[in-house]
Amino acid sequence: MTPKERKDLKKLDDLVLNASSDELKKIQEIDHQTQLEGLSFFEVYVDSSSLIHKNIKKSSRRS
Numbered sequence: 001m002t003p004k005e006r007k008d009l010k011k012l013d014d015l016v017l018n019a020s021s022d023e024l025k026k027i028q029e030i031d032h033q034t035q036l037e038g039l040s041f042f043e044v045y046v047d048s049s050s051l052i053h054k055n056i057k058k059s060s061r062r063s
Contacts (some may be wrong), residue, residue: 008046015045 001009019027031041 009042012042012045 016024016027027041030044034041034044
């Protein structure tokens with residue numbers, strides 16, 4: 001694992017570990033959708049981490 005991959009994985013770990021229950025539900029929905037598309041949540045997170053994090057926060061506020 002490269003240092004960048006390790007750093008990205010730590011960011012993802014922090015996102016999950018510090019998420020509220022509503023945010024965890026949204027993360028789970030995103031993870032399920034990415035699996036249906038044949039991707040991993042990590043791949044999608046790395047490619048668009050700022051978008052995912054914003055969408056999780058935004059969506060959890062709507063509920």
